[in-house]
Amino acid sequence: xxGVTQTPKFQxxxxxxxxxxxxxxxxxxxxxxxxxxxxxxGLRLIHYSVGAGITDxxxxxxxxxxxxxxxxxxxxxxxxxxxxxxxxxxxxSSRPRQAEAFFGQGTRLTVV
Amino acid sequence: xxxVKQSPQSLIVQKGGISIINCAYENTAFDYFPWYxxxxxxxxxxLIAIRPDVSEKKxxxxxxxxxxxxxxxxxxxxxxQPGDSATYFCxxxxxxxxxxxxxxxxxxGTLLTVNP
Numbered sequence: 288x289x290g291v292t293q294t295p296k297f298q299x300x301x302x303x304x305x306x307x308x309x310x311x312x313x314x315x316x317x318x319x320x321x322x323x324x325x326x327x328x329g330l331r332l333i334h335y336s337v338g339a340g341i342t343d344x345x346x347x348x349x350x351x352x353x354x355x356x357x358x359x360x361x362x363x364x365x366x367x368x369x370x371x372x373x374x375x376x377x378x379x380s381s382r383p384r385q386a387e388a389f390f391g392q393g394t395r396l397t398v399v
Numbered sequence: 400x401x402x403v404k405q406s407p408q409s410l411i412v413q414k415g416g417i418s419i420i421n422c423a424y425e426n427t428a429f430d431y432f433p434w435y436x437x438x439x440x441x442x443x444x445x446l447i448a449i450r451p452d453v454s455e456k457k458x459x460x461x462x463x464x465x466x467x468x469x470x471x472x473x474x475x476x477x478x479x480q481p482g483d484s485a486t487y488f489c490x491x492x493x494x495x496x497x498x499x500x501x502x503x504x505x506x507x508g509t510l511l512t513v514n515p
Binding site: 291320322328329330331335345377379387388390391393 | 448502504507
C-alpha cells in the first residue's frame with residue numbers, strides 16, 4: 288500500500304519556467320489537497336478537491352493551478368515559477384467524514 | 400488572520416522531561432483538533448487527535464488536554480525521548496459544512512529537541 292506518492296522529490300527551476308508536481312493516492316480517498324511549508328509559516332493550503340472534477344482555492348492559491356480528472360491523481364501546476372514559490376510542497380488525502388489526513392513525502396522546489 | 404496560534408516556536412527538553420506545546424483557536428465551528436508529527440525530510444503524520452466533547456485524550460506518552468471555554472488545547476509528551484525530536488503541528492477542522500468540512504487549518508509548528 289503506497290499511500291500518497293509525490294514526484295519529484297527535488298526540483299530546481301529557473302524563474303519563468305513551468306512545471307507540474309505530481310500527486311497520486313491509492314486509498315480511494317475523495318478529498319485531496321496541496322499545502323506549502325515555509326520556515327515559521329506552518330502548512331498553508333494552496334488548493335483542494337472534494338472529488339473528481341471539483342477543485343477550489345485554499346489560503347494561498349495565486350500562481351498555482353490544479354485539476355482533478357481522476358480520484359487518484361491531483362497534479363499541481365506552476366505556470367511561471369517565481370522565487371517566492373521556493374518551498375516544500377505536500378499533497379494530502381482523506382476520506383469524507385474521516386478526520387485523518389495522509390500526507391506524501393513532499394517535493395522540495397527551488398526557484399532561482 | 401491566523402486561526403490557530405501555536406507556541407512555543409521551539410522547545411528544548413532533557414530526556415525524561417515533559418514537553419508541552421500549546422495552541423489556541425478562534426473559530427468555534429472547529430470540531431476536530433489533531434496533532435501532527437513531522438520528522439526531517441518526511442511528511443506530517445497524525446499523532447493524536449481530540450474532539451471537543453472530551454477534555455483529555457491519552458495515547459501512550461502523548462496526551463491532549465482540551466479547554467473548550469478557553470478555546471485552547473495542548474500536547475503533553477511525558478518521559479520525552481530523543482526519538483521524539485521533530486516538528487509538531489496542531490491543527491483544527493470545521494464540522495460538516497459543505498466542502499470546508501475537510502480542510503485542516505494548521506498552527507505554525509513547534510520544533511522539539513530532546514537532548515540525551
